[in-house]
Amino acid sequence: MRDNRDDRTLERNYIQRWQFLISEYELVKKKKHPHFRFAQDFYDFHGISRQTFIKYYNRYLQSQDPEAVLPQKRGPKMKSRRTLPHIEQMVVEQRIKGISRYEIYAMLKPELGDATPSPSTIYAISKRHGLNRLTSKMKRKQKS
Secondary structure, three states: OOOOOOOOHHHHHHHHHHHHHHHHHHHHHOOOOOOOOOHHHHHHHHOOOHHHHHHHHHHHHHHOOHHHHOOOOOOOOOOOOOOOHHHHHHHHHHHHOOOOHHHHHHHHHHHHHHHOOOHHHHHHHHHHOOOOOOOHHHHHHHHO
16 A cells, blocks of 8 residues: 655645746736736636735745745644643642632732733632532631
């Protein structure tokens, strides 16, 4: 059976199509295209929005690399949004004492400043550690 993991056919076809479109577009801009008088006619004929075409066209012009017309990666950057372990431990310690998420937030705010987790994050941490419901032991600690 053939291994298709490194098959770059789709990329090659995509690059070929965009190179063709770019060459056509440049003829339109020079007013030398045999069929299209305006750029809008070109966009309509090829079924491309003006914004999308200009985005890829400018990207190609800047780098002069045919692979610049390939779609770029999307989505979140590789940055962890998880609360720092020492902050999480502070939340857990306070929650074991039976303190609510809003009180924990108020207690940590002066100490941590902008790094203070929001009440909803404090709740998520509590839930992750199985502390989202008060136990009788927590209630006793809360009273004392």
